[in-house]
Amino acid sequence: GAGVSQSPSNKVTEKGKDVELRCDPISGHTALYWYRQSLGQGLEFLIYFQGNSAPDKSGLPSDRFSAERTGGSVSTLTIQRTQQEDSAVYLCASSFFGQPQHFGDGTRLSIL
Amino acid sequence: AQSVTQPDIHITVSEGASLELRCNYSYGATPYLFWYVQSPGQGLQLLLKYFSGDTLVQGIKGFEAEFKRSQSSFNLRKPSVHWSDAAEYFCAVYSNDYKLSFGAGTTVTVRA
Numbered sequence: 001g002a003g004v005s006q007s008p009s010n011k012v013t014e015k016g017k018d019v020e021l022r023c024d025p026i027s028g029h030t031a032l033y034w035y036r037q038s039l040g041q042g043l044e045f046l047i048y049f050q051g052n053s054a055p056d057k058s059g060l061p062s063d064r065f066s067a068e069r070t071g072g073s074v075s076t077l078t079i080q081r082t083q084q085e086d087s088a089v090y091l092c093a094s095s096f097f098g099q100p101q102h103f104g105d106g107t108r109l110s111i112l
Numbered sequence: 113a114q115s116v117t118q119p120d121i122h123i124t125v126s127e128g129a130s131l132e133l134r135c136n137y138s139y140g141a142t143p144y145l146f147w148y149v150q151s152p153g154q155g156l157q158l159l160l161k162y163f164s165g166d167t168l169v170q171g172i173k174g175f176e177a178e179f180k181r182s183q184s185s186f187n188l189r190k191p192s193v194h195w196s197d198a199a200e201y202f203c204a205v206y207s208n209d210y211k212l213s214f215g216a217g218t219t220v221t222v223r224a
Contacts, residue, residue: 004155006155031210033211033212035212042214042215042216042217043202043212043214043217045211045212045213048210048211056211059211091155091156093156093212095210097210098206098210100146100158100161101158101212102158103148103155103156103157104155105153105154105155106155
């Protein structure tokens with residue numbers, strides 16, 4: 001597609017379950033970013049990929065969070081043993097490195 | 113560390129009136145600055161960017177912003193707002209490794 005695609009758009013799960021969030025970047029974009037948007041914290045950087053490698057994982061809030069990117073394209077953000085404080089909108093963005101980032105519509109995650 | 117401040121949490125403006133949203137940044141080098149807009153349930157849409165050159169930059173939807181190094185500001189303006197401009201607006205700056213640091217956002221309400 002023409003833009004960044006994220007799935008699912010909404011996810012409701014029980015505390016303690018694992019979730020996977022998917023991001024399909026704009027074709028050809030080498031850089032891919034994950035951000036989290038929550039009421040109390042605003043927009044926070046989580047992790048970014050240049051190609052398939054992640055030079056900066058500094059924003060991941062705990063070791064329950066991990067992400068991978070394969071084939072220089074699709075990325076998956078995984079949250080293990082979800083907690084209620086993980087409830088947020090998870091946004092993915094892609095770009096050519098150093099150029100403006102283009103965002104998907106996000107995945108709204110609700111932990112019951 | 114780089115940071116962005118948006119002093120106004122909420123602004124109400126009448127349709128047809130002008131709009132100015134304030135943004136101040138803290139960054140040691142020449143900043144790469146952005147304004148994004150977010151409508152409810154949507155991702156972030158890039159309005160405009162400043163990388164270098166002319167300090168008055170034009171964006172989409174009739175928006176413009178002016179970079180003022182002496183004031184560390186990058187304020188967003190629109191001469192005449194439309195009801196469809198009601199949204200949340202985020203100012204952001206790139207760090208050295210091209211991750212975005214966002215301001216807290218300004219919510220714009222447009223009254224008829």
